[in-house]
Amino acid sequence: MTEQSLRAHSIIVEFSGLRALDNVSLHLNRGEILGLIGPNGSGKTTLINVLTGQVKPVSGTVTCDGEDLSALLPRHRALRGIMRSFQTVRLFHNLTVRENIEVAAIAKGLSRKQAGRAADQLLEEFSLFHQRFELASALNYGDERRVEIARALAASPKYLLLDEPAAGMNEEESSMLMEILARLPQERNLGIIIIDHDMPLIMRLCHRLQAIAQGKTIGEGGVDEVRRLPAVIEAYLGADALEHDADYMKATPHA
Numbered sequence: 315m316t317e318q319s320l321r322a323h324s325i326i327v328e329f330s331g332l333r334a335l336d337n338v339s340l341h342l343n344r345g346e347i348l349g350l351i352g353p354n355g356s357g358k359t360t361l362i363n364v365l366t367g368q369v370k371p372v373s374g375t376v377t378c379d380g381e382d383l384s385a386l387l388p389r390h391r392a393l394r395g396i397m398r399s400f401q402t403v404r405l406f407h408n409l410t411v412r413e414n415i416e417v418a419a420i421a422k423g424l425s426r427k428q429a430g431r432a433a434d435q436l437l438e439e440f441s442l443f444h445q446r447f448e449l450a451s452a453l454n455y456g457d458e459r460r461v462e463i464a465r466a467l468a469a470s471p472k473y474l475l476l477d478e479p480a481a482g483m484n485e486e487e488s489s490m491l492m493e494i495l496a497r498l499p500q501e502r503n504l505g506i507i508i509i510d511h512d513m514p515l516i517m518r519l520c521h522r523l524q525a526i527a528q529g530k531t532i533g534e535g536g537v538d539e540v541r542r543l544p545a546v547i548e549a550y551l552g553a554d555a556l557e558h559d560a561d562y563m564k565a566t567p568h569a
């Protein structure tokens with residue numbers, strides 16, 4: 315049996331001399347949520363861009379369920395089941411909420427009718443059904459971000475990569491989103507990577523964490539284990555934080 319995982323192996327990325335990723339490896343299994351954490355500019359988004367093919371590494375490979383994807387364009391990786399959201403929302407604003415989702419299902423090869431059914435199911439799941447005929451441009455920010463994720467799921471991905479999906483949401487919107495995300499891995503046999511700066515949120519949601527700083531992995535493993543690593547605390551909060559009982563250490567990890 316081929317392994318069911320999305321993997322980055324020894325990735326190096328450079329942007330005009332700046333080494334954004336320095337020999338980083340990552341694996342994501344289906345059915346789990348991996349939190350990718352690290353300070354601003356540490357390389358988190360770049361690593362997602364490497365997995366999806368938006369950024370080409372200087373060296374290193376990306377494999378999906380054992381297949382080498384390194385030479386494939388983003389749209390071909392999407393067809394293999396790797397979907398993402400962006401740090402900023404990118405919906406079709408002149409289409410309705412339902413159409414935004416249908417389009418993704420049709421692109422994946424469903425008929426119009428099947429796409430409509432898949433869209434309605436996702437709209438229910440994401441508490442967006444009552445807004446299905448509204449133009450995407452009329453949505454508030456939190457709803458827009460949920461539509462974006464529902465749209466990514468319409469293509470029935472195996473792996474979903476979420477770059478700060480809760481950024482800019484209020485507390486209610488963000489906890490609604492987290493409730494939905496928490497169910498997805500089991501329901502859809504889906505692997506999720508989530509990047510977020512909200513540590514309590516990350517610790518409740520994730521099964522496993524990988525921490526990066528300055529383009530290098532500084533810790534990986536169980537949530538409880540990684541959050542206690544001195545290198546992680548230091549990277550996040552500065553060396554002084556090691557002396558204090560930092561707030562983010564008090565969050566309750568995933569059961």
Ligand SMILES: Nc1ncnc2c1ncn2[C@@H]1O[C@H](COP(=O)(O)OP(=O)(O)OP(=O)(O)O)[C@@H](O)[C@H]1O
Pocket residue numbers: 329330332334352353354355356357358359360361
């Ligand atoms: N397209 C690009 N061209 C040049 N430099 C880039 C590019 N994309 C990222 N960088 C640089 O690479 C480094 C890593 O950036 P990246 O966006 O991956 O960080 P991040 O961990 O996602 O940060 P944040 O938490 O702020 O989103 C930064 O120094 C950034 O300025």
Ligand SMILES: [Mg+2]
Pocket residue numbers: 358359360401477
């Ligand atoms: Mg980023």
